[in-house]
Amino acid sequence: MPATVFDHSEPDRFIVGTVGLPGERTFYLQAKSGRRITSVIVEKEQASVLAERMDALLDLVLAKQPGGAGVPAEPLPELVDNAELSTPIEPEFRVGTMSLAWDTGTDRLVLECFELSQADAEAGESLSPDDESGVDRDVLRVSLDGARAREFVRRAEQVVSAGRGDCPLCSLPLDAGGHLCPRANGIPR
Template sequence: MARVIHVFRRPDRFVAGTVGEPGERAFYLQAIESSRTISVLLEKQQVSVLAERITALLGEVAKRFGEENLAEGTPGEPGSSDTDPLAVPLEEEFRVGTMGLGWDADSSSIVVELLAVTEEEIDESVVLDDTEEGPDALRVFLSPDAAKAFADRAEKVVSAGRAPCPLCAEPLDPEGHVCVRLNGYHDRNPVADTE
């Protein structure tokens, strides 16, 4: 079967979002351009890493090429944030395995490429390439402002889950958890003495 590469050169929206309750959330990235919508499923850690790497890449581009390069051709309002939920119906195109990130100097854009999980090992030359062989992909070009807005929202989405335990930093469930720092000697939900 031929490889499918979904390319969004000027997306109206590219966001991270979740479905489900904290502790059982499924993480998605969604790209929308005109009437076309693509949603891909990925892990919470992948969303977090992508946000961190985009922020680092923006810093590196500003350092190497100057701040004025980041302002070129940036559509939309600088700093505008998207707080709307994911568009529905939510139909997963594929589960993300490999992620690629780059800077396209011609369009002054951050390029995000998300490749589908495959059983074969992926040659890194497939990332950000239009070869006929390889996993399906989602490729999104983002202005620096849109990339920053994506990273900011992604960090909020990741941190909106369960609160961390103050002792071990593991996520707290509504019914509590067994804290490794207490060596299991602490009840999950201590009952107050009524005597």
């Protein structure tokens, strides 16, 4: 079956969001264009690295292109989006490989998220989307202007850091019921 491309060339909204309690959260990337919503599952680490790399790319564009190509140095207050994920939340796929680029022709950041195939999951790694395995991968493609990309980074960093608190003794994450702290000789904290 041919791969499906979920293309959001000028989304109304593109965010990271979660469902579930801290420690048990599922992370989603969600793009919304008009009435069309595309949600994909990502790992917390993927969301964190994506925000970090997007921020670095935006800073590079700001420094290298005349006028910064419309990239603000900080998120714009009028674009702040702290609302919940749009419903229904029906994931199209789990993300494996992602690619990130700046299109100098349109002055837009382009993100592609490729499906983690069954073969990738069994191998324990996500292969390049252009490998020659013959596996067709669904892809979410999102194109953002600099200001919306900067807001995506702000929100992603906020969502990722909103997890469980750390134990003051061992720095491991605390569950709702505490944890067995190795620095406290296994005494529940």
